[in-house]
Amino acid sequence: MDIYSIPPLLSAIILFILFLMGVFKSKGSPVNLLFSLICLIGCFLNTDKTILTVIADEGLALRISRIDHIFLVFIIPLYLHFTLLVTGYKKWLPYIKYSYIISLLLLPLTRHPQYLTHVKHYSFGFFAISGPYFYFFGALSTVSTALSLYLLVKKLGEETASMKKTRIRYILLSFGLAAFVNHFDILTMSGYAMYPLGNFVFVPMCLLGYSILKHDVMEWKIFLNKGIVLVTLLLISTGLFVGLEVLLKRLFDTSVHTDVAYIIAMVLTFFLVYFSKERVQDFLVQFLQQEFIRNREALRDLSFAILTLHHIEDIKKTVIARLSKLFALQRCAVRMVPKVDETETVGIVQESDALWNDGYRLSIPIHSKAHPSYLLLGEKGNMSLYTGEEVEFLTILANHTALSFDNAKAYKKIRDFSNSLEKLVDERTRALIQSESLAAVGRLAAGVAHELNNPIAGVMSTLEFYIDHMEEKSEIRDDLIFSLNELRRAKDIVKSLLDASRQKDEAKDIVDVCNPLEDALKILYNQYKNKTIAITKNFTAQNSLVMGNGPRLCQVFINIIKNSIDAIGDRSGRITIDVFNEERPPDPAHQGEGPVQWLVCRVSDDGEGIEKKHLKDIFKPFFTTKPQGKGIGLGLFIVHEIIKDHKAAIEVESDKNKGTVFTLSFPCLQQ
Incomplete structure (x- = not known):
């Protein structure tokens, strides 16, 4: 040869x-x-x-x-x-x-x-x-x-x-x-x-x-991958053998027999190939699969990157952006679906599929329990095919994406739970502060009630006696009347303190909320009959029955509506009272049950409103935004305590010069 x-x-x-x-x-x-x-x-x-x-x-x-x-x-x-x-x-x-x-x-x-x-x-x-x-x-x-x-x-x-x-x-x-x-x-x-x-x-x-x-x-790639190293080694062996044979013949001319030259060349070739085969293999892998190795590392980095993300959209955007850049893709998407079959594997998009017309060529299922979806890839920028190794790593990426989706859902649950817990702690803290304030009011009321009521009653009786027996043209009559009114106001303050400090349970019965509302309007009629205030009633609730105390609910509506009247003042205005039913999901303790029916009473006005910075304080005792002498800051505090006692909820929306809306929500009595 x-x-x-x-x-x-x-x-x-x-x-x-x-x-x-x-x-x-x-x-x-x-x-x-x-x-x-x-x-x-x-x-x-x-x-x-x-x-x-x-x-x-x-x-x-x-x-x-x-x-x-x-x-x-x-x-x-x-x-x-x-x-x-x-x-x-x-x-x-x-x-x-x-x-x-x-x-x-x-x-x-x-x-x-x-x-x-x-x-x-x-x-x-x-x-x-x-x-x-x-x-x-x-x-x-x-x-x-x-x-x-x-x-x-x-x-x-x-x-x-x-x-x-x-x-x-x-x-x-x-x-x-x-x-x-x-x-x-x-x-x-x-x-x-x-x-x-x-x-x-x-x-x-x-x-x-x-x-x-x-x-x-x-x-055939699996066969070629197994045989390419052997073929390369065979080619190297052949080249070394022929080269060594020619070299030996040239060096020794005719002094070496041809068969001896063949044997020496064969032995040298064997040792050279044997000791260099691993380096040859490493070189071939690096040379022939350098693009694959680069893509594999990029996909591995992407898999680790998405595991650190906690939002679904961030994960999708990262996967799409990285893959589009890596393969210069014309189209790439993560498409959510209701369900993915657990046995489904990577699929080549056929021309008969609708995805083909959308520009997609490869579909990889993302087996996520939280967000089942498909990773869709279009044509590569160089128009080459997806190799088996690339498909394998893309499948691993899809599995990591599924894990990231599930982690994101779990993270959202933990985050929502944490926010809910913080909100609950905040509510309990406010409730504790209010309870302490209430206790302070109770102690104060108990301390001053007996000390003030008797002197006030005695002075009022004396003043009323002198006023009744004094001529109307007397110079001091007006001063005495003014003093009597101020004493009556002091008596009302003491009564409010006693009402606010009550801790006893009051009897509750079936109450149609519309009745205490009508009573409150009748009681307040004299306060707004001479004002240009239009009061609109929209009582559309099919079920307006609640378990409660009628007089206490009437006190709630009196306080809220009176605040609306005071907020409008002497100018023209409107007060709207809506009563309607609303279905809401059950609380976490009753998950799985049907929706719960609530009765909503909404009182809105177009008065001067309350600054947003004050909204968090309006239910605190002794807090008021009214001018001095117009209120002592116990009205809304009493409202809040009554509403809480009825296992209801109260919300307020307001801003300066934009009016105020009070929303009271009561659990309906099931008929």
Whole structure:
């Protein structure tokens, strides 16, 4: 063996490996079967060329060449058949049988002396010389190859899907280049002393191997990944062996026997390959899969990044932005759905799917219990296919996204619970402050009631006596009347203190809230009858019954409506009283039950309003926004205590010069 034997030997080895891959994957796939047969014929042809470079028997060389050409005639139908299946032009398939018939008719010609007349010895070894019958086969082979290339080019222009487009592109380049270099063998077969370019068919076959490695165009990548290191080591071994053999012969000239040189070269090659194989493997992985390694690291970083996010929209935006940048995607989305089947896996979007028209090519389920969804990816920027490894890491990313979604929901629950707990603590703190204030009021009232009531009553009686027995024109009568009114006001303050400090439970009965409302309006009639205040009543509640104390509820409405009257003052204004029913979800202790019916009483006015900064204090005792002498700040405090005692709720909305709205919510009595 010399250097001229290496190209056909490499071509034979690579074609044989591709043949084996095609055989392993041929089950249920006519395309893979045809491809493996084409590679097998190419392997036979290059094996023949390798043998012809080393043998010395001219007759044996001719017999080997004629045997090889028995199989070579079937390259005509195999090329066409393979191309039609790859391109999808199946309407031409019924005619393919005629090409097989033509190949069968050519079989006898391969044994005729005018097909291959003899072999000629060149510097690179023997090579068969063609006869006139061979050119007939060559013409048919050229037509078959040209038609196949035409169909591939035509399909390449029509195809819109990047996956199919990439597959056709690489098949066209590899098979087209292989056919091109093989046709130059005709020059050598015609007697021209040139090295056959067909011996370099391993170059386009390596291009096909690269396409399988990078894009899996024949869906063989698992086999190629396992064999690529071995093939590379084989090529390195062959090159080292031939190089060492030539070097030894040059160094020692004729002093070393040829067989000894072969043995020494073989031993040296073995040790060199054995001690360098791991470095070669590492280099190949880094060189051939550098893009994959880069993408893998980027996807890993993305997986860790989304696990630190706590909001669904942030997770979606991060995934979409990173993937779009990583793969230069034309379309990318995370689409929420009601449910994802637990057994569902990665899916290639077909042309018949609606997602195809939206520009998506890959669908990966996100198995999240909180937010089931799909990770949808469109065409890559370089129009290449998604490799198996990329799909695997994208699946892992989808699983991490599902975990992030579930974590986000859990985080939201914890955050809501924390906010609810803070709100509850705040409410309890305010309640405690109010309770302490109430206790202080009670102690104060108990201390001053007996001390003030008796003196006040005595002074009032004395004043009333003198006023009744004094002439109306007396100079001091008006002063006495003023003093009597101020004492009455002091008596009312003491009574309010006593009312606010009451802690006893009062009897409750079924009350129609509309009745204490009407009573409150009657009591206050004298206060607004001479004012330009319009009072509108909208009593639309179907169920206005509550369990409560009528007089105490009347006191509530008197205080609230009187505040509205005071807020409007002497100008024109409106007070609106709405009573209606409202359904609300049950409290957390009764989750799972139906909605609860509430009775809502809303009193709104267009008075001067309350500044927002004061809203948090209006239910505190002795807090008032009225001018001095107009109120002591116990009215709304008493309202709040009565409402709380009725297990109801009170809310207030107001702002300066924008009016005030008091909303009271009572649990309805179920009829």
